[in-house]
Amino acid sequence: MKICPFCKNIIAENNDTCPHCRRILVERIGTPYRQQSQTIHQEVKTSTNKRPKIHLGQLTKNFNWDNFKKYIPILVLVFIIIFISTQKEKNNTYTNYNPTPISVIPNNQDNKIELSDIPEIPKKDPKNYISLPNGTALSKNSHYLNGLGELKIKNGTNLDAIAKLVNTATNKSILTLYIKANSTYNITKVANGNYKLFFNLGNDWDTDIKAFTVNSSYEVFEDDFNFIIRKYTEGDYIRTQYSTFEVTLNPVIGGQAETKNVSVAEFANY
Numbered sequence: 001m002k003i004c005p006f007c008k009n010i011i012a013e014n015n016d017t018c019p020h021c022r023r024i025l026v027e028r029i030g031t032p033y034r035q036q037s038q039t040i041h042q043e044v045k046t047s048t049n050k051r052p053k054i055h056l057g058q059l060t061k062n063f064n065w066d067n068f069k070k071y072i073p074i075l076v077l078v079f080i081i082i083f084i085s086t087q088k089e090k091n092n093t094y095t096n097y098n099p100t101p102i103s104v105i106p107n108n109q110d111n112k113i114e115l116s117d118i119p120e121i122p123k124k125d126p127k128n129y130i131s132l133p134n135g136t137a138l139s140k141n142s143h144y145l146n147g148l149g150e151l152k153i154k155n156g157t158n159l160d161a162i163a164k165l166v167n168t169a170t171n172k173s174i175l176t177l178y179i180k181a182n183s184t185y186n187i188t189k190v191a192n193g194n195y196k197l198f199f200n201l202g203n204d205w206d207t208d209i210k211a212f213t214v215n216s217s218y219e220v221f222e223d224d225f226n227f228i229i230r231k232y233t234e235g236d237y238i239r240t241q242y243s244t245f246e247v248t249l250n251p252v253i254g255g256q257a258e259t260k261n262v263s264v265a266e267f268a269n270y
Contacts, residue, residue, distance in 0.1 A: 103210040103268060105139055105176065129204040129214065131160055135185045136178040138162065138210065144174035148242035149190030149227035151197070155179045156250035159215060162200040163249075166270045167193055168224060173270045178205070179249075190243075195225045198267055199249055218267040219259040221247065 007021040202212025
């Protein structure tokens with residue numbers, strides 16, 4: 001039991017309020033857990049809004065020049081490597097060049113061409129590439145161009161082409177002609193015989209050496225072209241039957257003609 005300090009009446013020990021005068025005897029401010037939660041929340045909020053400041057003077061003071069000097073050669077080496085790589089990328093902005101162009105028309109058919117005789121060609125801006133008119137004949141043997149056979153050649157690539165129709169009996173080209181990119185040419189009057197078709201794709205025709213100086217590649221169709229002229233009787237008439245072929249220098253869906261690569265020296269010797 002205890003006595004109320006205000007009305008002097010006897011009240012229970014655990015009473016917070018006097019039942020007689022209604023005066024508050026003890027005021028509670030909250031539980032320790034709640035107070036701790038509020039304190040933590042305040043600390044988090046404060047640490048978010050007030051970030052520590054870093055002064056430049058403190059960084060300078062902590063910088064060790066003697067340790068940094070050890071890494072200077074490495075940094076210089078990294079800079080040199082980056083610079084060289086950048087220069088290589090600039091040099092490769094042009095199309096890849098064939099380092100060993102060779103004339104597609106042999107000057108002397110009795111002499112074989114050696115790779116050691118191939119000249120070096122300087123680089124050139126693609127805007128200045130040289131091209132010949134479509135169907136330009138670079139060499140021609142009229143003895144084998146007096147028949148009825150036909151061979152249509154479609155160049156569906158973005159490169160110009162040199163086509164060589166080679167007689168397999170003589171291993172010599174009967175016709176070497178220029179076919180422009182995305183163009184077609186029809187060879188007519190091909191005489192009876194067995195032939196192979198070689199072709200050279202490339203850019204920038206050099207008239208002096210008679211060769212492409214850029215992106216030059218050489219291929220041959222694996223199957224031969226057998227041109228035949230045959231006459232037969234049909235009633236009162238004599239009919240003539242002759243061979244016609246059509247090929248594309250670019251891959252096409254459903255195409256059956258296979259090609260394979262050949263060396264530049266082999267191509268030039270026909």
